Amino acid sequence: MASIAKHIASILVVDDDRAFRVATTAVLNDEGYNVHTVASANEAIEKLGKHTYDIVLSDLVMAGMDGLQLLNHIHTNYSDTLTIMITGYGSIESAVEAMKSGAFDYLTKPCNNDELRIKVRRALEYKQNRQALSSLREEVHKLYTFHNIKSRNKKMREIFELVKKVSETDVTVLIRGETGTGKELIAKAIHFNSSRRDKAFVTVNCSAIPDQLFESELFGHVKGAFTGADKNRIGRAEEADGGTLFLDEIAYIPPSAQTKLLRFLQDKSFDRVGGSETITSDVRIIAATNQPLEDMISEGTFREDVFYRLNIFPITLPPLRERLEDIPLLAEHFIEKYGATLGRNVKTISPSSISSMMNYSWKGNIRELENIIKRAIIKTEGDCITDIDIPKNDVYDTSMPSSDLTTTVENNIPFKDYMKSIAADAEMKYLITALKAHNGNINQVARMMQVDRKTIYRKIAEYDIDVGQFRR
Numbered sequence: 148m149a150s151i152a153k154h155i156a157s158i159l160v161v162d163d164d165r166a167f168r169v170a171t172t173a174v175l176n177d178e179g180y181n182v183h184t185v186a187s188a189n190e191a192i193e194k195l196g197k198h199t200y201d202i203v204l205s206d207l208v209m210a211g212m213d214g215l216q217l218l219n220h221i222h223t224n225y226s227d228t229l230t231i232m233i234t235g236y237g238s239i240e241s242a243v244e245a246m247k248s249g250a251f252d253y254l255t256k257p258c259n260n261d262e263l264r265i266k267v268r269r270a271l272e273y274k275q276n277r278q279a280l281s282s283l284r285e286e287v288h289k290l291y292t293f294h295n296i297k298s299r300n301k302k303m304r305e306i307f308e309l310v311k312k313v314s315e316t317d318v319t320v321l322i323r324g325e326t327g328t329g330k331e332l333i334a335k336a337i338h339f340n341s342s343r344r345d346k347a348f349v350t351v352n353c354s355a356i357p358d359q360l361f362e363s364e365l366f367g368h369v370k371g372a373f374t375g376a377d378k379n380r381i382g383r384a385e386e387a388d389g390g391t392l393f394l395d396e397i398a399y400i401p402p403s404a405q406t407k408l409l410r411f412l413q414d415k416s417f418d419r420v421g422g423s424e425t426i427t428s429d430v431r432i433i434a435a436t437n438q439p440l441e442d443m444i445s446e447g448t449f450r451e452d453v454f455y456r457l458n459i460f461p462i463t464l465p466p467l468r469e470r471l472e473d474i475p476l477l478a479e480h481f482i483e484k485y486g487a488t489l490g491r492n493v494k495t496i497s498p499s500s501i502s503s504m505m506n507y508s509w510k511g512n513i514r515e516l517e518n519i520i521k522r523a524i525i526k527t528e529g530d531c532i533t534d535i536d537i538p539k540n541d542v543y544d545t546s547m548p549s550s551d552l553t554t555t556v557e558n559n560i561p562f563k564d565y566m567k568s569i570a571a572d573a574e575m576k577y578l579i580t581a582l583k584a585h586n587g588n589i590n591q592v593a594r595m596m597q598v599d600r601k602t603i604y605r606k607i608a609e610y611d612i613d614v615g616q617f618r619r
């Protein structure tokens with residue numbers, strides 16, 4: 148931004164009226180701009196070939212080539228240059244025509260100096276914002292280029308090749324893999340390497356939306372469709388028009404929404420909740436899951452036809468324990484990423500730390516590794532991580548609490564609070580045992596415990612349980 152702000156704007160004034168050129172130049176020079184003037188469109192074209200202008204301020208009616216022709220020339224050859232057209236007083240039609248042909252703005256003659264200053268300033272601001280936006284876009288693109296997805300593993304390298312190829316198409320992709328294996332990262336890489344990169348990447352986390360609101364979240368609703376629907380609202384599917392819709396944790400899509408999703412997957416059309424108009428949205432769909440969808444189909448909790456519509460181009464990311472060669476690479480990558488930003492000067496990691504990382508099970512995969520490195524960076528005083536905290540034992544102890552009653556009584560803990568803590572402890576241990584028995588399958592645990600899966604998610608978060616470790 149700073150470099151844009153320091154840049155002195157260049158303006159070309161084109162008018163066959165000398166008095167107008169002189170007056171305008173005086174005003175714009177006072178504003179600190181660099182101003183050139185010419186008396187005809189032909190001279191303007193010559194100037195444009197030699198010099199870069201931020202703005203061309205041109206009269207519409209001139210002898211020889213007129214302002215509109217000049218505008219077209221600028222539009223085709225210098226898309227970064229904005230044009231402000233000067234039209235005769237009262238000729239609103241020509242102003243409209245100039246705007247239609249791509250002028251940024253217009254001024255009517257005789258010009259009011261304040262209006263001239265304001266319109267030029269506004270055009271320059273617009274240009275700065277446009278530039279800032281496009282450099283931000285580039286930053287985002289860079290974040291999701293394949294350079295930032297690290298792997299030496301042969302299977303992963305093959306996956307990268309597939310991902311590059313599929314990015315160029317509009318095919319639906321289903322990304323599978325354990326928690327923390329990089330499913331979202333791959334989904335974004337597909338979007339940002341596709342022709343849709345400048346349009347939206349919209350994520351719907353299917354496990355985080357309450358069942359009753361799911362359809363409205365995805366497809367929108369019309370005013371009055373249900374209690375609380377006090378205005379029309381567009382859904383995520385419409386928001387993603389032209390871009391990519393990422394259906395994350397697709398296994399948790401409520402059964403009631405699957406029929407509508409099927410239609411959407413088939414022809415990208417839907418209607419808003421309570422609406423009758425059919426809406427079509429041009430979206431590319433990417434879905435992700437860490438759940439065994441095939442088992443869910445056999446159990447009857449996931450529709451087979453939905454699965455086939457999603458499983459067009461499946462990508463399965465291997466867990467970290469099957470690509471141990473990536474551990475040193477990823478450790479270095481995260482040290483580089485966080486080493487300085489966390490206020491530390493960490494640059495490297497000791498061989499013994501790497502070797503203890505090589506012997507760990509990594510059930511939380513790359514996310515777990517990322518967090519462990521972040522923690523180690525914060526703890527490290529020098530520039531090398533030597534002390535890395537690898538959990539010794541990744542299975543929770545589920546024995547019942549050996550509550551120390553004497554301490555409780557001595558600390559005057561009321562009986563009801565004591566009972567509450569025992570109940571919470573028991574609840575957590577019950578949940579962990581159930582998760583273990585069902586290999587971390589939330590749907591099965593919810594059914595077994597006879598509560599809905601949102602409650603299970605809430606409890607998991609409350610007790611900070613890492614479900615990944617129970618998944619097989």
Ligand SMILES: Nc1ncnc2c1ncn2[C@@H]1O[C@H](COP(=O)(O)OP(=O)(O)OP(=O)(O)O)[C@@H](O)[C@H]1O
Nearest residue numbers: 295296297325326327328329330331332437513514
């Ligand atoms: N190959 C990789 N190179 C660098 N960073 C990675 C790689 N894979 C994953 N990560 C990082 O690990 C973290 C977890 O990745 P991501 O969120 O994509 O996983 P996920 O499979 O979607 O997990 P979950 O199933 O829990 O949602 C992110 O911070 C991501 O940037």
Ligand SMILES: [Mg+2]
Nearest residue numbers: 330331395435
């Ligand atoms: Mg994810």
